[in-house]
Amino acid sequence: MTELRPPAPPRRHLLSIRDLDRDDVERLLDTAQALSASLEREVKKLPTLRGRTVVNLFYESSTRTLASFELAAKRLSADTMSIRSAGSSVDKGESLKDTALTLAAYDPDVIVVRHPSIGAPQLVARYTKAHVVNAGDGKHQHPTQALLDLHTMREALGRLEGLQVAIVGDVLHSRVARSLVQALGLVGAEALLVGPPTLMPRGVEALGCAVSTDIEAIGDADVVYVLRMQAERMAAGEAYVPSLREYTALYGIGPDRVRRGQVVMHPGPMNRGIEIDPRVADSDAALVTDQVRAGLVVRMAVLYDLLTFATAEIPVHAEMA
Amino acid sequence: MTLFCANGRSDSLVVEGRVVAPTQGIDEALRITVTDGVISAIEPAGASRLVVAPAFIDPHVHLRTPGREDEETPRSGTEAAAAGGYCAILAMPNTDPVVDSAAVLGALVERAREEAVVPTGFMAAISKGQRGEELTEMVELAATGAAAFTDDGRPVESAGLMRRALQYSGLAKLPLALHCEEPTLSRGGHAHEGAVAAEFGLGAYPSAAESVMVERDLALAGAEDRQIHLMHLSASESVAALDLARSKGFAASAEVTPHHLVLTDEAVRSLDPNVKMNPPLRSEDDRSALRDALRRGAISCIATDHAPHARHEKDVPFEEAPFGVIGLETAFAALYTHLVIPGELSLETLLERMSAGPARVFSLDEPRIEVCARANLVVLDLDSEWTVTEEGFRSLSANSWLLGETLRGRVVRTIADGRLVFEA
Numbered sequence: 130m131t132e133l134r135p136p137a138p139p140r141r142h143l144l145s146i147r148d149l150d151r152d153d154v155e156r157l158l159d160t161a162q163a164l165s166a167s168l169e170r171e172v173k174k175l176p177t178l179r180g181r182t183v184v185n186l187f188y189e190s191s192t193r194t195l196a197s198f199e200l201a202a203k204r205l206s207a208d209t210m211s212i213r214s215a216g217s218s219v220d221k222g223e224s225l226k227d228t229a230l231t232l233a234a235y236d237p238d239v240i241v242v243r244h245p246s247i248g249a250p251q252l253v254a255r256y257t258k259a260h261v262v263n264a265g266d267g268k269h270q271h272p273t274q275a276l277l278d279l280h281t282m283r284e285a286l287g288r289l290e291g292l293q294v295a296i297v298g299d300v301l302h303s304r305v306a307r308s309l310v311q312a313l314g315l316v317g318a319e320a321l322l323v324g325p326p327t328l329m330p331r332g333v334e335a336l337g338c339a340v341s342t343d344i345e346a347i348g349d350a351d352v353v354y355v356l357r358m359q360a361e362r363m364a365a366g367e368a369y370v371p372s373l374r375e376y377t378a379l380y381g382i383g384p385d386r387v388r389r390g391q392v393v394m395h396p397g398p399m400n401r402g403i404e405i406d407p408r409v410a411d412s413d414a415a416l417v418t419d420q421v422r423a424g425l426v427v428r429m430a431v432l433y434d435l436l437t438f439a440t441a442e443i444p445v446h447a448e449m450a
Numbered sequence: 451m452t453l454f455c456a457n458g459r460s461d462s463l464v465v466e467g468r469v470v471a472p473t474q475g476i477d478e479a480l481r482i483t484v485t486d487g488v489i490s491a492i493e494p495a496g497a498s499r500l501v502v503a504p505a506f507i508d509p510h511v512h513l514r515t516p517g518r519e520d521e522e523t524p525r526s527g528t529e530a531a532a533a534g535g536y537c538a539i540l541a542m543p544n545t546d547p548v549v550d551s552a553a554v555l556g557a558l559v560e561r562a563r564e565e566a567v568v569p570t571g572f573m574a575a576i577s578k579g580q581r582g583e584e585l586t587e588m589v590e591l592a593a594t595g596a597a598a599f600t601d602d603g604r605p606v607e608s609a610g611l612m613r614r615a616l617q618y619s620g621l622a623k624l625p626l627a628l629h630c631e632e633p634t635l636s637r638g639g640h641a642h643e644g645a646v647a648a649e650f651g652l653g654a655y656p657s658a659a660e661s662v663m664v665e666r667d668l669a670l671a672g673a674e675d676r677q678i679h680l681m682h683l684s685a686s687e688s689v690a691a692l693d694l695a696r697s698k699g700f701a702a703s704a705e706v707t708p709h710h711l712v713l714t715d716e717a718v719r720s721l722d723p724n725v726k727m728n729p730p731l732r733s734e735d736d737r738s739a740l741r742d743a744l745r746r747g748a749i750s751c752i753a754t755d756h757a758p759h760a761r762h763e764k765d766v767p768f769e770e771a772p773f774g775v776i777g778l779e780t781a782f783a784a785l786y787t788h789l790v791i792p793g794e795l796s797l798e799t800l801l802e803r804m805s806a807g808p809a810r811v812f813s814l815d816e817p818r819i820e821v822c823a824r825a826n827l828v829v830l831d832l833d834s835e836w837t838v839t840e841e842g843f844r845s846l847s848a849n850s851w852l853l854g855e856t857l858r859g860r861v862v863r864t865i866a867d868g869r870l871v872f873e874a
Contacts, residue, residue: 224762225767226762246767247650251767251768252766330654331643336645
């Protein structure tokens with residue numbers, strides 16, 4: 130008996146890796162790969178999104194994410210504007226809702242949001258008709274980072290299925306780790322979280338990953354993914370680890386901890402000498418600049434995907450709950 | 451006297467239906483005649499679709515006055531209470547200024563006498579300014595009409611001050627109602643520590659943040675031989691501590707909210723600020739422990755922790771939103787729909803925990819259905835379905851976790867202290 134399935138609603142936003150399924154991820158990565166070929170050309174601009182408007186709304190400092198979203202939109206011929214909290218009405222106490230409503234009045238096609246609070250992109254999505262892309266909300270999600278990491282791994286290692294990825298460091302405060310674990314699960318790779326127990330959220334195994342407090346556990350990994358250690362985590366009353374010195378001794382990625390054949394990744398900005406030894410950061414095993422390059426094409430792919438599929442009448446994406 | 455409301459007429463009317471008064475062993479079709487606010491006759495009647503029960507008492511309401519009259523006032527809050535079937539409520543003192551002096555309390559009592567439609571009691575603070583440093587003038591506050599003492603909204607951090615509060619409140623002959631939270635464990639917490647908080651990166655508020663304080667306060671109350679009431683319990687570990695203390699004969703009571711009985715932290719996946727509460731929604735195991743304790747009577751009160759917030763203050767990202775939800779107008783229907791209909795709780799137990807249970811803990815007159823008693827009655831239509839909407843609230847605020855949900859069971863009439871205060 131054939132069952133008729135109701136058409137899935139079109140995907141409007143990229144708020145979380147949870148919004149995607151495996152087909153979505155593979156299509157986005159393939160699009161990114163095709164777009165990277167265009168970057169090799171002399172004329173780097175594609176006419177695809179001419180007449181579209183992309184607004185970057187950034188409430189947190191950012192270099193690579195903001196720069197790559199801006200450049201990605203420009204390479205696709207979209208009009209862009211970037212609004213930072215400093216120097217805008219946010220400084221005057223305007224609420225996120227009002228800022229979203231104000232921007233919505235200009236009818237942007239996409240709003241890219243970075244915000245220190247979990248749930249901010251969802252709120253912007255609620256009050257605008259634009260497609261909303263989460264460029265990092267607090268400790269929650271950073272989906273385009275996870276996609277660019279997958280792209281980097283696939284380019285460097287030729288596959289994602291069955292890949293073992295050890296994510297090392299401050300998982301508790303890391304939106305990068307959360308997004309990446311979910312993304313790795315979607316493409317059939319395995320994630321292992323390694324870090325001190327005080328920086329490992331209780332219950333995180335439910336995301337579908339293994340957890341260890343022992344740095345030796347990274348030995349079998351194909352990829353060692355190093356998380357940024359934030360100095361403010363050692364502030365009085367927030368002493369998650371006794372000292373950076375002891376942290377580096379226990380979990381810092383030095384040359385002695387990287388096996389031949391392993392690659393090392395870091396979302397940046399790096400704390401050289403804390404979570405990653407400069408000799409590793411500057412070695413051939415490190416893919417850090419590849420990640421930055423991937424950021425541009427993956428964000429181009431995300432914008433392209435949202436806007437070209439949105440104009441089609443046929444809903445093609447299944448929205449994951 | 452600890453309950454205050456505007457003096458008005460006493461009504462004469464007749465209510466009829468299946469009368470369910472669990473503490474009196476009544477469950478039969480009756481006609482109740484109320485004359486000048488007093489039950490004057492109870493006679494057999496024919497079958498009816500309506501249920502008549504002793505009206506409800508909510509021991510935990512935030513009326514936000516003084517200071518945030520845009521969120522709730524004694525008038526709007528008691529109109530909401532009337533619509534929810536309540537004949538009495540107790541208001542929390544974490545206002546601005548805090549209810550920590552006879553002057554502030556006296557002004558509130560006056561205001562309630564002018565505008566409260568349902569008898570209202572006021573808890574006073576345990577510590578001045580709720581700062582946890584010095585005790586309030588408890589004896590004078592009791593003489594001015596305080597119903598109990600609490601620093602609700604925040605814990606009494608210092609064990610030393612808690613011990614003194616237990617000792618000194620004996621002079622005022624009023625119980626302490628305690629918000630149990632160990633602040634160094636709950637700091638930065640926005641959701642229950644577990645898989646959902648881990649996945650969403652939300653600051654974790656572990657069960658232990660509540661239970662270690664419950665254990666401390668039970669130990670101190672036991673040593674001082676004083677009665678304490680534990681507010682809005684959320685964790686199974688707290689229930690276990692309560693059971694142990696009660697088995698030793700300590701005079702400890704507890705309350706639970708409708709939202710902790712119905713929801714778990716899975717609801718937080720929506721990132722809807724209206725599922726953000728303190729204490730947070732916890733796990734399935736916690737929810738079952740709370741339901742079980744309510745059935746057994748270890749938890750003897752249902753309290754809404756009605757916490758109104760201005761719309762613009764809840765319309766922010768989850769992490770920035772204040773804790774708290776409203777509950778007066780939905781408590782019965784939410785629990786009838788989610789607990790009684792699925793067979794988790796009997797109607798009799800629900801009615802008892804919403805009325806006689808809180809009355810016992812706070813030494814209020816138990817609403818009874820007998821000739822010569824003041825009429826405190828709620829008339830319920832158990833078959834009526836209704837949808838919770840923002841426009842439907844009498845409360846000035848609309849931060850309900852039930853917005854958009856269709857519930858079964860509707861309050862059709864409330865008679866509080868002999869007056870018809872609500873009619874649907």
